[in-house]
Amino acid sequence: xxxxxxxxxxxxxxxxxxxxxxxxxxxxxxxxxxxxxxxxxxxxxxxxxxxxxxxxxxxxxxxxxxxxxxxxxxxxxxxxxxxxxxxxxxxxxxxxxxxxxxxxxxxxxxxxxxxxx
Numbered sequence: 001x002x003x004x005x006x007x008x009x010x011x012x013x014x015x016x017x018x019x020x021x022x023x024x025x026x027x028x029x030x031x032x033x034x035x036x037x038x039x040x041x042x043x044x045x046x047x048x049x050x051x052x053x054x055x056x057x058x059x060x061x062x063x064x065x066x067x068x069x070x071x072x073x074x075x076x077x078x079x080x081x082x083x084x085x086x087x088x089x090x091x092x093x094x095x096x097x098x099x100x101x102x103x104x105x106x107x108x109x110x111x112x113x114x115x116x117x
Contacts, residue, residue, distance in 0.1 A: 023049050023065070031067045031087040035106035038069040039083020045069050058095055065089030069106065080111040 023029040029049050030037040039045075046068045053061040069085030085106040092099050 023051055023063070029065065029067070031069060031085050031104065031106055032065070032089070035085070035087070035104065036108045038085030038106040038108045039071040039081065040108070040110060042069075043071050059097065061091070061093045063089060063091045079113045080109055083108045083110060 026033045028047055048066045051063045067085060067087040069083060072082045074081040087104040090101045
């Protein structure tokens with residue numbers, strides 16, 4: 001029983017992430033908020049975000065991120081559209097410069113009209 005508990009604890013610990021990225025204005029980082037927002041507002045949208053946090057410490061936290069999302073060709077008279085996006089960020093934390101780099105792909109279908117009764 002101890003071996004199973006230890007194995008489970010080690011596995012969960014290795015899969016855990018220490019820091020999450022934070023941008024204060026989530027409206028300008030929609031794919032970090034929800035990947036289904038790809039193509040929701042514009043036909044093509046590109047955004048870049050930068051955050052420098054805790055400048056008073058010796059090695060401040062720095063995060064840079066960018067995203068591009070677009071709508072695929074819409075069918076005429078269709079009930080919705082398909083959209084995709086790419087989200088990239090790099091985060092450096094503390095004096096050991098712990099770095100996290102992440103690339104995410106998004107795909108979403110936006111329904112424009114409800115066909116139900």
